[in-house]
Amino acid sequence: MTSYAQDAYTPDSRAGDAAGLDDELAEERRYVALCRDAMTRQVEDAGLQVTEGQDVSGDGASAEALGRYLRTRARDMAQEPDSPLFFGRLDFDDAPETGDHRRQRYYIGRRRVSEHPAAPPLVVDWRAPVSRTFYQASALEPQGVAVRRRFGWAPLSSGEPKDLTGMEDEHLDRQEDVPAGASRIVAAEIERPRTGPMRDIAATIQPEQDDLVRRELADSVCIQGAPGSGKTAVGLHRAAYLLYTYPQRLQRSGLLIIGPNQTFLRYIAQVLPALGEIDIAQCTVEDVVAHHPVQAVDGELAAAVKQSHRMAAVLERALYSRVTAVPDGITVPDGSYRWRVYGDELSRIVEEVREQAPPYAVGREHVRSRAVSLVQEQAERRAGPKNMTWQRKIGRCRPVAAFLDAVWPTVRAEEVVAGLLGDAEALARAADGLLDADEQAALVWDRPPRSVKSAKWSAEDLLLIDEVAGLIERPGSFGHVVVDEAQDLSPMQCRAIARRSGFGSLTVLGDLAQATAPWAARSWAEQLAHLGKTQGTVTELTTGFRVPAAVMSLANRLLGALDVDVPPARSLRQDGELTVRQVPDLLSATVDAARRALTQEGAIAVITADAEAERTAEALRAAGLEVATSEDVGTAARLAVLPAKVVKGLEYDHVIVVEPSAIVAAEPRGLHRLYVAVTRAVSRLDVLHADPLPEPLAG
Numbered sequence: 001m002t003s004y005a006q007d008a009y010t011p012d013s014r015a016g017d018a019a020g021l022d023d024e025l026a027e028e029r030r031y032v033a034l035c036r037d038a039m040t041r042q043v044e045d046a047g048l049q050v051t052e053g054q055d056v057s058g059d060g061a062s063a064e065a066l067g068r069y070l071r072t073r074a075r076d077m078a079q080e081p082d083s084p085l086f087f088g089r090l091d092f093d094d095a096p097e098t099g100d101h102r103r104q105r106y107y108i109g110r111r112r113v114s115e116h117p118a119a120p121p122l123v124v125d126w127r128a129p130v131s132r133t134f135y136q137a138s139a140l141e142p143q144g145v146a147v148r149r150r151f152g153w154a155p156l157s158s159g160e161p162k163d164l165t166g167m168e169d170e171h172l173d174r175q176e177d178v179p180a181g182a183s184r185i186v187a188a189e190i191e192r193p194r195t196g197p198m199r200d201i202a203a204t205i206q207p208e209q210d211d212l213v214r215r216e217l218a219d220s221v222c223i224q225g226a227p228g229s230g231k232t233a234v235g236l237h238r239a240a241y242l243l244y245t246y247p248q249r250l251q252r253s254g255l256l257i258i259g260p261n262q263t264f265l266r267y268i269a270q271v272l273p274a275l276g277e278i279d280i281a282q283c284t285v286e287d288v289v290a291h292h293p294v295q296a297v298d299g300e301l302a303a304a305v306k307q308s309h310r311m312a313a314v315l316e317r318a319l320y321s322r323v324t325a326v327p328d329g330i331t332v333p334d335g336s337y338r339w340r341v342y343g344d345e346l347s348r349i350v351e352e353v354r355e356q357a358p359p360y361a362v363g364r365e366h367v368r369s370r371a372v373s374l375v376q377e378q379a380e381r382r383a384g385p386k387n388m389t390w391q392r393k394i395g396r397c398r399p400v401a402a403f404l405d406a407v408w409p410t411v412r413a414e415e416v417v418a419g420l421l422g423d424a425e426a427l428a429r430a431a432d433g434l435l436d437a438d439e440q441a442a443l444v445w446d447r448p449p450r451s452v453k454s455a456k457w458s459a460e461d462l463l464l465i466d467e468v469a470g471l472i473e474r475p476g477s478f479g480h481v482v483v484d485e486a487q488d489l490s491p492m493q494c495r496a497i498a499r500r501s502g503f504g505s506l507t508v509l510g511d512l513a514q515a516t517a518p519w520a521a522r523s524w525a526e527q528l529a530h531l532g533k534t535q536g537t538v539t540e541l542t543t544g545f546r547v548p549a550a551v552m553s554l555a556n557r558l559l560g561a562l563d564v565d566v567p568p569a570r571s572l573r574q575d576g577e578l579t580v581r582q583v584p585d586l587l588s589a590t591v592d593a594a595r596r597a598l599t600q601e602g603a604i605a606v607i608t609a610d611a612e613a614e615r616t617a618e619a620l621r622a623a624g625l626e627v628a629t630s631e632d633v634g635t636a637a638r639l640a641v642l643p644a645k646v647v648k649g650l651e652y653d654h655v656i657v658v659e660p661s662a663i664v665a666a667e668p669r670g671l672h673r674l675y676v677a678v679t680r681a682v683s684r685l686d687v688l689h690a691d692p693l694p695e696p697l698a699g
């Protein structure tokens with residue numbers, strides 16, 4: 001049974017029962033008022049704790065962190081006095097077996113609201129265990145729920161804050177539920193105009209999405225999802241869920257979100273704070289390995305080789321080529337004694353440590369301590385027990401240090417990489433059987449720098465440095481890492497992420513059909529192996545929440561030509577418009593299309609081949625239109641002109657794709673790029689072309 005108070009939507013109508021509905025709505029509004037009061041007190045309390053926080057914490061740094069946290073919380077709450085306090089209600093069946101005939105009732109919202117910390121919540125956090133039922137219960141499996149109520153919030157008039165305006169009930173106890181496609185409240189959320197950055201979907205998470213959001217922390221999950229199927233949304237909500245459910249473990253080890261570029265990170269930046277999570281590291285994979293500024297650009301072949309997994313083996317060989325044969329035995333002075341350790345004994349130590357394959361720096365220390373043990377055995381036989389201070393002294397004495405520096409020298413990652421790129425012979429030795437002659441030639445620097453310090457590194461070099469640094473010393477592992485647009489990661493980028501999640505788990509999000517990088521993944525099994533999580537499970541999402549059916553069918557025609565093992569997507573949305581027009585003058589047609597688009601609500605993107613973006617933006621500006629660029633996505637003018645390379649992950653109400661054949665021709669995986677471009681549209685897609693359309697779209 002669905003009831004909509006403002007705008008009654010009643011398949012099983014209670015027509016004539018409008019008065020009853022109004023009463024119920026009035027009752028719910030009273031509950032809103034109660035929650036608002038409690039919320040106001042929470043804000044005041046948080047403000048108070050800010051002041052007190054500075055006095056109670058132990059040291060300056062933690063006082064600052066605590067103060068910052070509390071201030072942010074107080075600010076968030078203060079900024080949201082009118083935001084919907086809850087979006088759902090669950091009424092559970094009576095429990096006659098316990099003699100309890102009151103219906104247990106829970107309101108579900110983005111954050112917990114209570115009159116004081118120890119009181120039962122007025123609103124339960126969407127991540128709490130009981131909230132799972134809100135997302136999962138169905139007529140087939142009611143899970144004890146009698147009625148699920150969804151609330152609609154909207155401003156009563158324009159400019160007003162949002163108010164409770166409607167509700168939909170599903171009587172699961174009478175086997176009635178409303179499929180997602182038929183729910184007015186879900187439809188309103190999906191079809192709302194997009195302005196500004198991405199928003200959370202806590203109110204309308206679908207059961208298959210909820211399943212993924214709530215997987216356990218230890219599970220590594222990989223989500224292959226059609227465009228607009230909610231991969232990014234699921235990844236961000238999973239991050240928020242994990243932080244709520246495993247606070248201690250994740251506070252210790254941390255949670256990291258990796259996105260494809262800064263434009264994308266700006267676009268998603270608001271979702272986690274809106275869900276109550278602040279201070280979560282969000283960065284690109286380039287940021288992860290940013291040991292130095294990028295000051296050089298590699299040629300195509302050099303870049304491709306450096307991104308390939310074969311490079312990992314080359315680097316490992318190069319690093320361990322520094323571990324050399326033991327010259328001779330050593331003599332260690334110790335007061336009036338001289339201890340002799342023979343070369344074959346030392347060789348055995350080095351060999352055994354090498355076999356154990358610890359990180360390089362740890363290996364060096366193992367060799368040192370085992371050499372000291374050999375000395376210690378002799379010393380103790382002759383002169384009695386030796387303590388730690390003695391061991392440290394022997395470990396640092398000149399003969400032992402010289403032996404170590406000879407057979408297992410300390411080394412910096414930059415030196416190893418520069419040693420390869422600056423020396424064709426060294427590279428040939430390390431790359432023998434792994435890279436062919438052309439590949440090796442592409443890697444060697446034309447003009448080696450005078451010193452490692454003055455080397456100018458490319459983006460790919462930083463990956464090599466990170467790989468070697470990881471062999472020397474393992475970096476700390478995050479408890480969980482969410483990786484978006486993971487189909488585009490190269491094997492070496494995957495390895496950089498694997499090093500940072502070795503003891504943690506991963507949420508891997510992507511779409512093989514949207515893979516545009518030259519080294520992009522062909523299968524998830526392969527990508528998971530590079531990410532160090534072969535045990536990760538792959539789940540498909542095929543229902544699109546963004547792209548209307550008409551646009552999706554155009555995209556599915558492209559999909560057929562992409563040679564990827566991905567099922568066609570279906571859209572939940574029957575609205576939307578698609579036009580494909582051949583025009584004599586692209587620029588003036590683009591200006592006209594943009595003008596028409598501006599007469600409607602929402603955000604508009606003009607997507608062109610990379611080389612055409614600037615010219616197109618100028619033409620629109622010359623026509624008097626205000627135009628944003630990729631730098632101010634989600635913040636400035638409604639109309640943005642974007643090169644095709646930055647639109648991955650973004651969405652716009654109205655998309656104008658200009659000259660598809662130029663987008664396709666601009667790069668080897670141009671058809672994939674076009675697939676990404678056309679699937680950015682939420683409501684309307686205009687395709688403008690002067691040249692013939694690419695093959696799969698023609699005819």
Ligand SMILES: Nc1ncnc2c1ncn2[C@@H]1O[C@H](COP(=O)(O)OP(=O)(O)OP(=O)(O)O)[C@@H](O)[C@H]1O
Pocket residue numbers: 189190199200201204205206209225226227228229230231232233234511514545546648649650651679
């Ligand atoms: N359950 C849902 N309820 C309402 N909106 C949803 C839901 N799931 C996804 N959406 C919306 O659909 C749009 C697409 O979601 P999202 O960007 O997460 O998809 P995606 O799979 O990452 O897309 P792409 O592959 O194109 O990057 C977003 O506006 C998101 O808010």
